[in-house]
Amino acid sequence: MIRVVDVTQHxxxxxxxxxxxxxxxTGQLVTVLxxxxxxxxxxxxxxxxxxxxxxxxxxxxxxRRRASEEDxxxxxxxxxxxxxxPWLPMERTGREFLIAVGQLYQIDADRLxxxxxxxxxxxxLADKGDWPIRSYSNGQKKKIALCSALVTEAPYLFLDxxxxxxxxxxxxLALKRVLQHLAERNDVxxxxxxxxxxxxxxxxxxxxxxxxGRLLAYDTVDGLRHLTGCPGPLAEVLExxxxxxxADHIQQYFEGQQS
Numbered sequence: 688m689i690r691v692v693d694v695t696q697h698x699x700x701x702x703x704x705x706x707x708x709x710x711x712x713t714g715q716l717v718t719v720l721x722x723x724x725x726x727x728x729x730x731x732x733x734x735x736x737x738x739x740x741x742x743x744x745x746x747x748x749x750x751r752r753r754a755s756e757e758d759x760x761x762x763x764x765x766x767x768x769x770x771x772x773p774w775l776p777m778e779r780t781g782r783e784f785l786i787a788v789g790q791l792y793q794i795d796a797d798r799l800x801x802x803x804x805x806x807x808x809x810x811x812l813a814d815k816g817d818w819p820i821r822s823y824s825n826g827q828k829k830k831i832a833l834c835s836a837l838v839t840e841a842p843y844l845f846l847d848x849x850x851x852x853x854x855x856x857x858x859x860l861a862l863k864r865v866l867q868h869l870a871e872r873n874d875v876x877x878x879x880x881x882x883x884x885x886x887x888x889x890x891x892x893x894x895x896x897x898x899x900g901r902l903l904a905y906d907t908v909d910g911l912r913h914l915t916g917c918p919g920p921l922a923e924v925l926e927x928x929x930x931x932x933x934a935d936h937i938q939q940y941f942e943g944q945q946s
Contacts, residue, residue, distance in 0.1 A: 688713050689734065689843070689876060694743035696729055703729045704740065705900040711893075714873035716866065718887035719880045720925060721897035727880045728771070730897070731847045734878060735768035747843060764792070767841035771848040771880075773832035777821035781812055781831045784820065785838050792839045799838070806834040809861050826853035833862060844869075846879035850886055866890050888921040898929055 689711040696704040789799040810830040829852035
């Protein structure tokens with residue numbers, strides 16, 4: 688499991704995460720939602736180990752991040768992190784990049800080659816696999832970045848805005864199907880951020896809602912409906928939970944338009 692224990696993260700003097708604690712059970716897919724600037728990307732960075740919190744800690748698979756060199760290396764072998772925007776080696780081909788990442792995770796060579804071929808086909812990159820990444824469109828760069836996370840076969844995936852970056856409908860569908868498949872397994876744990884509540888509602892076991900750097904709620908979609916008393920879709924639940932004044936603002940806007 689993943690345990691986030693009393694994590695506080697500052698940028699300068701500004702707190703971005705405030706005393707955050709929650710657990711993610713092994714095999715779950717959790718989506719982090721909240722307004723812009725509320726700490727979603729920072730939380731993914733702390734989970735992935737690229738940021739060290741000023742207070743608190745993260746445990747993954749029973750090991751504490753940065754507790755020792757041995758613990759940190761053991762965690763890194765099990766974790767794949769896809770930031771937004773991702774870093775890509777522009778002069779390498781897509782296939783070369785995927786093979787290099789798979790080798791870092793010590794994937795068997797035959798298995799790796801087969802997985803690369805299947806990922807390139809899945810994301811409509813089969814005919815671009817041997818082209819340099821600099822020649823890809825923005826959407827194709829996002830697709831090869833997603834492939835680089837999936838090719839690791841890591842049991843812990845941290846994905847920051849995986850559905851953003853110009854994915855076309857085919858790419859969105861492919862990613863949704865892959866995440867649904869992973870969510871049905873009990874050996875892969877995924878924590879991601881997403882811009883669209885409908886995607887989170889469709890894919891997630893649990894939703895983490897952030898506001899002002901704090902964990903406002905952490906529950907299933909049905910649990911959030913019960914909490915807010917709102918039986919509607921997740922977008923309406925979040926509106927009532929995070930911005931109960933939004934409906935009034937919308938009404939005021941249209942009333943002003945009519946005057």
